[in-house]
Amino acid sequence: MLPDLRDDFPLLARTVRNGRSLVYLDSGATAQKPLVVLEAEDRFYREHNGAVARGAHILAEEATEAFESAREDVARLVGAPAEEIVWTPGATAALNLVANGMLQASLGAGGPAADRFRVGPGDRIVITEVEHHANLIPWQQLAARTGAELAWIPVDDAGVMVLDDLASVITGNTRVVAFTHASNVTGVVSDVATITARAREVGALTVLDGCQSVPHLPVNVADLGVDFLAFSGHKMLGPTGIGALWGRSDLLNALPPSQFGGSAITVVTMETTGFLDAPQRFEPGTQPVAQAVGMGAAARYLMGLGMDRVAEHEARIARILREGAAALPGVRLLGPVGGDGTAVLGLAAVVVEGVHAHDVGQVLDDRGITARVGHHCAQPFHRRLGLTGSTRASAHVYTTEDDAHAFIEALAGVREFFGVTV
Amino acid sequence: MSTLEQMYQQVIMDHAREAHGRGLIEITAAGTGESHQLNTTCGDEVTLRVGVDGDTVSAIAWEGQGCSISQASISVLSELLEGESLETADATVEAFRALMQAKGEHLDDETEDLLGDATAFVGVGKYPARIKCALLGWMAFRDALIQARGAQSAAVEGGQA
Numbered sequence: 056m057l058p059d060l061r062d063d064f065p066l067l068a069r070t071v072r073n074g075r076s077l078v079y080l081d082s083g084a085t086a087q088k089p090l091v092v093l094e095a096e097d098r099f100y101r102e103h104n105g106a107v108a109r110g111a112h113i114l115a116e117e118a119t120e121a122f123e124s125a126r127e128d129v130a131r132l133v134g135a136p137a138e139e140i141v142w143t144p145g146a147t148a149a150l151n152l153v154a155n156g157m158l159q160a161s162l163g164a165g166g167p168a169a170d171r172f173r174v175g176p177g178d179r180i181v182i183t184e185v186e187h188h189a190n191l192i193p194w195q196q197l198a199a200r201t202g203a204e205l206a207w208i209p210v211d212d213a214g215v216m217v218l219d220d221l222a223s224v225i226t227g228n229t230r231v232v233a234f235t236h237a238s239n240v241t242g243v244v245s246d247v248a249t250i251t252a253r254a255r256e257v258g259a260l261t262v263l264d265g266c267q268s269v270p271h272l273p274v275n276v277a278d279l280g281v282d283f284l285a286f287s288g289h290k291m292l293g294p295t296g297i298g299a300l301w302g303r304s305d306l307l308n309a310l311p312p313s314q315f316g317g318s319a320i321t322v323v324t325m326e327t328t329g330f331l332d333a334p335q336r337f338e339p340g341t342q343p344v345a346q347a348v349g350m351g352a353a354a355r356y357l358m359g360l361g362m363d364r365v366a367e368h369e370a371r372i373a374r375i376l377r378e379g380a381a382a383l384p385g386v387r388l389l390g391p392v393g394g395d396g397t398a399v400l401g402l403a404a405v406v407v408e409g410v411h412a413h414d415v416g417q418v419l420d421d422r423g424i425t426a427r428v429g430h431h432c433a434q435p436f437h438r439r440l441g442l443t444g445s446t447r448a449s450a451h452v453y454t455t456e457d458d459a460h461a462f463i464e465a466l467a468g469v470r471e472f473f474g475v476t477v
Numbered sequence: 478m479s480t481l482e483q484m485y486q487q488v489i490m491d492h493a494r495e496a497h498g499r500g501l502i503e504i505t506a507a508g509t510g511e512s513h514q515l516n517t518t519c520g521d522e523v524t525l526r527v528g529v530d531g532d533t534v535s536a537i538a539w540e541g542q543g544c545s546i547s548q549a550s551i552s553v554l555s556e557l558l559e560g561e562s563l564e565t566a567d568a569t570v571e572a573f574r575a576l577m578q579a580k581g582e583h584l585d586d587e588t589e590d591l592l593g594d595a596t597a598f599v600g601v602g603k604y605p606a607r608i609k610c611a612l613l614g615w616m617a618f619r620d621a622l623i624q625a626r627g628a629q630s631a632a633v634e635g636g637q638a
Contacts, residue, residue, distance in 0.1 A: 413607070
């Protein structure tokens, strides 16, 4: 069990509307930051700030050391070698890096080594119906620009991916399968092994969106068997403006870069450019160094807690949120309750019958409860369930059982406030 | 009254439950206009039609889906402005925008008289995230009215030619 960690997170001590104490339940959107992260960023600027990988002075050395040791910390969190971790401005940028690299390859960049990234007419790109827009639009746009066909793994009426007929979706001409490790709406953890096995059968690349998994579950890239994993810093207790892409080094070194500039190169002439090996080939220009240092500190903090214990803590919060919501009259929980072998994250997205999500959110807000309202960047998924939006409570390491109970209690009063009786 | 109750005043709740003017019927008028507005943060939307005859807003019809604030706001608007002069309609739209910018403070008596039931939305001004909800229908009305006026002028000129 995790100890009460609230003292590590200064923001959680503040009060909100009408002096109420804050019940922070929007960690799925962005997590609060522990002191160790705030201090790591602050210390970097106060003591070590300098240009990374440039110059021979002491500050350049210290900044480079801080930047690279943060990479090692983040790599350790997902069980990867450091040279397979590329810094990106976020998970969205990481997913775009892969999709845009494939577009570059399809335009002819990268030579024969980039063959495996080329897509065009007759090829298929596969995603799923639960995807967050960040792992949907890059692939939709790649398909549109290359003439490849976009297909997706469907979900059932409960919002769970249907894998029974996987072979008819991941067909022989499928070049890449991009899917989420865990839904940001239902919290359901995907069957990565089954999807990856089928993708491998047809020789397709696999790209996993780890935004919701890496901050909350033990994640090991070797066990997952995928080719790429994208995740963000700010959802795993780190700063905004930083994220990471893990990729197998042979793939990273063959994927053409799609952002160009200083530092990422070997020899530049007026006509041509040689690119460094990964990860540097994908890190042109001055990087968000202090943010990377902060993300490294966040990785160390999570590893210090132990991801097994983090997952166990959040499973307990999940039970309160999900069983509580499912038991309320007039409240629909999106996705299965879980706990019966279905792995779910510590979150619950709900629809209160007869009350719009914004109105639900406002009543919660009045009690100091911060939940997310709307489509959570998953419009097609909500549309599939016949909805335009929902209200989501999502937990992290600092979330207490009292927080989860407060959400359920407030939710129970929503229909009465709006005079909805049917 | 809590700030929450200030926002969800009874008149708003009533309009949200029984909206006025809902139903996108065909409008026959000297000039008609239609506008579709979408709140991209939540997906709420409205399609609103306006008819203009001479100097009068002769008809308003709309269909939409969204939160109680957005739906009640459209309902109040259509009750308030149907049959009014174009001049009053313009002034009321401006007054409502001013109310949304007033951070929850009341406006002067003359402006509030103009706003009638729409004054009930004063509490929304305290919640910046909800101002868009309240304005959704008003933006659709303003847009549709510009078109309706244009159509009427074009028809008059066409008739003279």
